[in-house]
Amino acid sequence: MKDWRSIFMRIKALSLGWWSARPHWPVRKVLICLAGGLVLVELCGSYLAYRGGVSPAAAAVPQKARTAADWQAANQRLAKKIAAQRPGDAYLVIDTAGNRVTLRQGDVVLRDMTASCGSGTVLEDPSSGRRWVFDTPRGQYRIQSKVKNPLWIKPDWAFLEAGQPIPANSAERAEPGAMGDYALGLGKGYFIHGTLYKRMLGRNVSHGCVRLGDEDLAHLYRTLPIGTRVFIF
Numbered sequence: 001m002k003d004w005r006s007i008f009m010r011i012k013a014l015s016l017g018w019w020s021a022r023p024h025w026p027v028r029k030v031l032i033c034l035a036g037g038l039v040l041v042e043l044c045g046s047y048l049a050y051r052g053g054v055s056p057a058a059a060a061v062p063q064k065a066r067t068a069a070d071w072q073a074a075n076q077r078l079a080k081k082i083a084a085q086r087p088g089d090a091y092l093v094i095d096t097a098g099n100r101v102t103l104r105q106g107d108v109v110l111r112d113m114t115a116s117c118g119s120g121t122v123l124e125d126p127s128s129g130r131r132w133v134f135d136t137p138r139g140q141y142r143i144q145s146k147v148k149n150p151l152w153i154k155p156d157w158a159f160l161e162a163g164q165p166i167p168a169n170s171a172e173r174a175e176p177g178a179m180g181d182y183a184l185g186l187g188k189g190y191f192i193h194g195t196l197y198k199r200m201l202g203r204n205v206s207h208g209c210v211r212l213g214d215e216d217l218a219h220l221y222r223t224l225p226i227g228t229r230v231f232i233f
Helices: 002-021 026-051 056-060 068-085 156-161 214-223
Strands: 091-095 100-105 108-116 122-124 131-133 139-142 145-148 151-153 174-176 182-187 190-193 210-212 229-232
Touching: 100 214, 108 214, 122 156, 139 182, 182 214, 190 214, 210 214
Parallel strands: 091 229, 190 210
Antiparallel strands: 091 100, 100 108, 108 210, 122 131, 139 229, 145 182, 151 174, 182 190
């Protein structure tokens, strides 16, 4: 920054010197001032280009247009980066809109399953103002628990939805068999589990959990360890 200031001060002193030494040459005065101004503008442009990280020489060189081969090479590099992020072990991919669960390892689909994901409906309690949205959460998860013969502890919304009073006795909330033979916990109260309503598989009818048929659920319970990645979209 000091170098630019010193150059500016030299140009200014030179212009003033010519101005005072040649008062009877008005044309030369004008020419000198214009020349000094042009040099100053050029130096300011170079400085701004330098501060922006682009040299004047580089800014003057036109960018080469990309060809189809360049785009293909860029796509291949991106595909390699995506492949590097893919888990090496088996993992689950859940399509909530299509109600599909796929067990994959690398690019290979090991098993394709029909599921029931969240309905997206909303339930409100008029007395308390509480509100529930029955969506399956999107994102990346892991299997955190594996439960055989899970027991469903009915939450408040289950009684409100059925038009029943919320019980004071917690024992009245337990409902065996509603989640099937197995349950894979994903955290925050969400599970991959079985269902009593197998005819509804393939539809968005659940309250947020992912429902599977008996055979598919048993296969996942037997083959997937705790820690398996689950990608939900």
